[in-house]
Amino acid sequence: MARKVVVLTAIALLSMVAVAFAEANPQVAAAGLNVYFGVVLAAGLAIGIAALGTGIGQGIGLRGAVEGVARNPEASGKITVTMLIGLAMIESLAIYALVVALILLYAYPMAMPIAKMIGLPM
Amino acid sequence: MEHPIFFLTKLLEVLGLGPFAHTYPHVIFTWLIMLLLIIFGWIATKAIQLVPYGGQNLFEAVIDGVENFQVEVMGEHGRVFFPMIATFFIFIFMSNVMGLVPGFFSPTANINTTLACALIVFITTHIVGVKFHGPKYIKHFLGPIWWLAPLMLPIEIIGHLSRVLSLTLRLFGNIMGEDLVLGILLLLAGQFLAPLPMMFLAIFTSFVQAFIFSLLSMLYISGAMEHAH
Numbered sequence: 001m002a003r004k005v006v007v008l009t010a011i012a013l014l015s016m017v018a019v020a021f022a023e024a025n026p027q028v029a030a031a032g033l034n035v036y037f038g039v040v041l042a043a044g045l046a047i048g049i050a051a052l053g054t055g056i057g058q059g060i061g062l063r064g065a066v067e068g069v070a071r072n073p074e075a076s077g078k079i080t081v082t083m084l085i086g087l088a089m090i091e092s093l094a095i096y097a098l099v100v101a102l103i104l105l106y107a108y109p110m111a112m113p114i115a116k117m118i119g120l121p122m
Numbered sequence: 123m124e125h126p127i128f129f130l131t132k133l134l135e136v137l138g139l140g141p142f143a144h145t146y147p148h149v150i151f152t153w154l155i156m157l158l159l160i161i162f163g164w165i166a167t168k169a170i171q172l173v174p175y176g177g178q179n180l181f182e183a184v185i186d187g188v189e190n191f192q193v194e195v196m197g198e199h200g201r202v203f204f205p206m207i208a209t210f211f212i213f214i215f216m217s218n219v220m221g222l223v224p225g226f227f228s229p230t231a232n233i234n235t236t237l238a239c240a241l242i243v244f245i246t247t248h249i250v251g252v253k254f255h256g257p258k259y260i261k262h263f264l265g266p267i268w269w270l271a272p273l274m275l276p277i278e279i280i281g282h283l284s285r286v287l288s289l290t291l292r293l294f295g296n297i298m299g300e301d302l303v304l305g306i307l308l309l310l311a312g313q314f315l316a317p318l319p320m321m322f323l324a325i326f327t328s329f330v331q332a333f334i335f336s337l338l339s340m341l342y343i344s345g346a347m348e349h350a351h
Contacts, residue, residue, distance in 0.1 A: 084330060085334065085337065088330050088331070088334045089334075091296075092288060092291070092292040092295075092296075095291065095292055095295030095296055095299065096291055096295065098295055098299055099291055099294070099295045102298075102302075
């Protein structure tokens with residue numbers, strides 16, 4: 001019951017957004033809303049899946065480092081430095097996904113061609 | 123999100139350079155970092171003594187640490203590149219940390235600064251390769267087996283170009299993402315000092331990103347100096 005309320009509220013909010021987008025034409029509004037929906041979904045999924053992969057990768061790297069220190073506590077300094085370097089390399093993949101998500105959200109790639117295609121008066 | 127307010131931008135507005143200061147805050151804060159580093163360096167070496175004391179001690183520790191690490195990674199013939207690598211490390215670390223102070227902006231949070239640093243490293247790599255090996259530098263791109271060369275050449279060229287991209291985006295994404303998270307936390311719960319734990323993490327990641335950038339520069343340059351496979 002609570003779930004139905006949440007879903008209906010979401011649909012109501014999204015339709016109000018569609019009204020905000022529509023100038024005169026409901027089909028243009030629907031197309032504009034689809035573009036917005038796609039962009040937001042893509043940005044959210046991008047960073048989510050990137051974080052998943054990064055978490056698993058860094059966890060496996062960390063496991064190797066901790067096992068190495070457990071076997072040989074004297075080499076702890078070098079192992080820690082190597083581990084940090086590896087973690088930063090893996091982290092950079094998630095950062096690439098974050099940059100793509102931010103481009104989608106804030107830099108509106110291909111905004112003009114899409115607007116012309118769906119007929120928005122821009 | 124609203125446009126943040128920077129001290130130097132306000133100062134330059136008073137001096138009449140408003141439009142320039144608003145479109146290029148990263149340039150202005152780069153000048154600030156240059157000024158700060160020159161002043162620190164001058165203060166530390168004003169009265170050099172054999173037994174270091176105070177500022178000279180701190181700088182000797184930093185320079186010594188970076189130089190030893192670099193000679194460990196690059197070998198003795200890499201000592202020539204120490205000024206460039208150390209400058210990258212200190213500049214990038216100072217820039218990253220400056221973004222944490224309210225009212226200041228990290229120049230490295232702008233893709234132009236990081237792209238400039240990455241391009242310097244890329245061009246240095248190739249100039250060093252050509253200087254050390256002459257025309258035989260092309261062998262670095264051809265791979266170990268001669269009949270795979272037409273396949274290896276485009277792959278190696280794309281790999282080298284992706285080095286520029288990865289250096290740029292890694293530094294830019296980390297620092298801009300950090301500043302963005304701090305800004306959002308401030309908007310969300312600023313009165314409960316919510317950005318503070320993130321700032322501790324941000325100091326650590328600032329150091330790590332500066333270290334990674336200089337370490338990768340060392341590795342690329344030493345890779346261009348060594349013999350091909």
